[in-house]
Amino acid sequence: MSNPAMREAYGKALADYGAVNPAVVALDADTSSSTLSSYFASRFPTRFFNVGIAEPCMVDMSAGLALGGMLPFVNAFAALVALRALEQIRTCICYNRANVKIAASYAGVSDFKDGPTHHAITDIAIMRSLPEMTVIVPADAGEAAAFVKLIAEYDGPVYLRLNRSATQAVSQPDDNLQIGRGIVRRPGSDVTIIACGSMAGRSLQAADILAGRGVDACVLDMHTVKPLDNELILKMAGETGGVVTAEEHTVIGGLGSAVAELLAQEMPVPQACVGIKDTFACTGPDPETIMDAYGLGVRDIADAALKVMEKKIK
Amino acid sequence: MTDNNINNLENTARKLRRDVISMISKAGSGHPGGSLSAADIVTALYFSVMRHDPKKPHWPDRDRFILSKGHAAPILYAALAECGYFPLEWLDTLRKAGTCLQGHTDSTLTPGVDVSAGSLGQGLSVGIGMALAAKLDRKDYHIYVLLGDGECDEGQVWEAAMFAPNYKLDNLTAIVDYNGLQLDGTTKDIMNLEPFANKWRSFNWEVMEIDGHDIAQIIDALNKAKKVTAHPVVIVAHTVKGKGVSFMENNVDFHGKAPNKAETELALKELA
Numbered sequence: 001m002s003n004p005a006m007r008e009a010y011g012k013a014l015a016d017y018g019a020v021n022p023a024v025v026a027l028d029a030d031t032s033s034s035t036l037s038s039y040f041a042s043r044f045p046t047r048f049f050n051v052g053i054a055e056p057c058m059v060d061m062s063a064g065l066a067l068g069g070m071l072p073f074v075n076a077f078a079a080l081v082a083l084r085a086l087e088q089i090r091t092c093i094c095y096n097r098a099n100v101k102i103a104a105s106y107a108g109v110s111d112f113k114d115g116p117t118h119h120a121i122t123d124i125a126i127m128r129s130l131p132e133m134t135v136i137v138p139a140d141a142g143e144a145a146a147f148v149k150l151i152a153e154y155d156g157p158v159y160l161r162l163n164r165s166a167t168q169a170v171s172q173p174d175d176n177l178q179i180g181r182g183i184v185r186r187p188g189s190d191v192t193i194i195a196c197g198s199m200a201g202r203s204l205q206a207a208d209i210l211a212g213r214g215v216d217a218c219v220l221d222m223h224t225v226k227p228l229d230n231e232l233i234l235k236m237a238g239e240t241g242g243v244v245t246a247e248e249h250t251v252i253g254g255l256g257s258a259v260a261e262l263l264a265q266e267m268p269v270p271q272a273c274v275g276i277k278d279t280f281a282c283t284g285p286d287p288e289t290i291m292d293a294y295g296l297g298v299r300d301i302a303d304a305a306l307k308v309m310e311k312k313i314k
Numbered sequence: 315m316t317d318n319n320i321n322n323l324e325n326t327a328r329k330l331r332r333d334v335i336s337m338i339s340k341a342g343s344g345h346p347g348g349s350l351s352a353a354d355i356v357t358a359l360y361f362s363v364m365r366h367d368p369k370k371p372h373w374p375d376r377d378r379f380i381l382s383k384g385h386a387a388p389i390l391y392a393a394l395a396e397c398g399y400f401p402l403e404w405l406d407t408l409r410k411a412g413t414c415l416q417g418h419t420d421s422t423l424t425p426g427v428d429v430s431a432g433s434l435g436q437g438l439s440v441g442i443g444m445a446l447a448a449k450l451d452r453k454d455y456h457i458y459v460l461l462g463d464g465e466c467d468e469g470q471v472w473e474a475a476m477f478a479p480n481y482k483l484d485n486l487t488a489i490v491d492y493n494g495l496q497l498d499g500t501t502k503d504i505m506n507l508e509p510f511a512n513k514w515r516s517f518n519w520e521v522m523e524i525d526g527h528d529i530a531q532i533i534d535a536l537n538k539a540k541k542v543t544a545h546p547v548v549i550v551a552h553t554v555k556g557k558g559v560s561f562m563e564n565n566v567d568f569h570g571k572a573p574n575k576a577e578t579e580l581a582l583k584e585l586a
Contacts, residue, residue: 025450049446057439057473064443067429069374070450087433092440095430096421
């Protein structure tokens with residue numbers, strides 16, 4: 001089975017959903033042929049607005065469209081929309097509780113060739129801190145496509161974080177995807193790996209390595225970083241006694257921090273955070289090479305799990 | 315519009331100015347200068363030009379008003395209360411804990427407030443979104459955005475200024491409260507806006523320049539603006555910061571400072 005790029009799956013799903021729901025409009029900041037909001041644009045030209053290279057204006061326009069009864073999907077590069085237009089997202093989307101969906105493409109290091117200005121490795125932390133905002137990080141193309149309808153039918157601001165390229169497929173036809181409900185991708189009893197985005201697939205690979213070392217790792221696909229699935233995390237942390245988080249993002253403020261905030265208050269267990277260690281990444285030949293070079297390798301996840309195993313109270 | 319009607323509107327504007335002074339005085343903080351300079355514009359909109367119904371603040375066909383210069387919230391609150399969107403007594407709760415009248419507008423708390431604001435430079439972009447929504451819905455409501463002059467230092471204003479004519483948004487009218495003062499001093503000294511009207515013209519806006527304290531002129535311009543097709547309109551309204559209170563007029567000290575007790579009494583006397 002082919003595994004499309006996440007942006008491809010998203011772009012087609014948005015166009016398909018546009019046919020179902022006439023309130024959907026899309027905006028882009030001169031990146032539609034990259035974000036692939038172009039699929040929607042060509043099918044619904046009167047419901048598509050190319051704002052030019054003006055992310056702040058685009059974000060506030062989307063708030064106005066939402067307050068006027070439309071269902072806007074804002075399309076842009078994650079690195080730009082989450083930083084350049086952050087204040088607009090806070091003030092006009094979140095504070096107004098405007099029903100806007102932000103599809104933030106080229107997230108993580110998936111825009112590998114363009115380098116750190118185009119990498120988005122702080123966006124989860126930023127978006128997670130905003131009141132009213134829901135943050136979703138699909139693990140693969142299947143989830144990215146399925147979330148289009150789910151977030152459209154959820155009333156409130158959503159940040160949907162998308163990779164430029166394909167990630168390892170993890171989703172299944174019977175996933176019963178729901179906002180705020182993590183998915184057990186692999187049951188296990190020794191340690192819990194909680195991953196989002198491209199790191200879900202890598203975590204399953206790490207679990208295979210760990211199995212060879214006699215460690216039975218559970219892998220959770222935590223596609224919704226906010227609101228976090230506290231119930232599932234506490235259940236698995238309790239059962240396994242140790243947690244690893246894995247994200248294509250800085251270790252500061254993202255999924256790892258969200259899990260740590262929960263565990264520190266409700267159920268302190270040893271935790272290790274796999275992520276980019278407070279540094280800019282660099283240009284690379286493909287996302288995987290950059291990820292391996294910056295501590296996001298399959299081996300890094302497995303090593304983190306083994307360290308957590310050592311810290312567990314016997 | 316008869317002289318009698320204009321007279322009534324001028325009385326209303328004076329009443330709103332008194333409310334502004336009283337509520338900011340009671341709150342102990344707020345922005346009197348920019349609220350007073352916008353008083354006649356807001357009066358003309360809410361008591362003559364705009365299609366709205368205080369009993370139905372969410373009426374889909376209502377005209378929208380966006381106070382992009384959100385620090386002038388007191389003048390909007392005064393107008394909304396006078397229209398009957400909420401009881402006049404609420405005005406005494408401005409900026410107090412638990413109030414529905416936040417320091418800057420909050421659309422989720424205050425009936426009649428269409429958009430939350432407080433961070434400058436954004437209202438015109440939001441207004442564009444609303445104007446597009448109206449066109450998509452084939453509705454004929456109009457969107458009014460009130461900007462401050464100092465606010466036009468913000469680059470995003472000009473992103474929006476570029477967009478609106480490109481999409482021929484003739485259901486959008488921007489009004490600039492050109493009072494010539496911003497927090498730190500005169501707009502001339504801080505960041506000269508001139509040639510201001512020509513900036514808008516060069517962005518393909520239809521531009522009108524008026525005396526922003528002459529209610530007949532304001533109403534006339536707003537009505538003309540509604541008839542313009544294929545272009546958005548900007549009305550550059552020349553105003554006086556602190557208008558109506560002698561010691562606040564053209565006084566930058568009252569940009570964001572509440573009057574003390576003696577000043578309040580004097581101001582209310584002048585506005586009686």
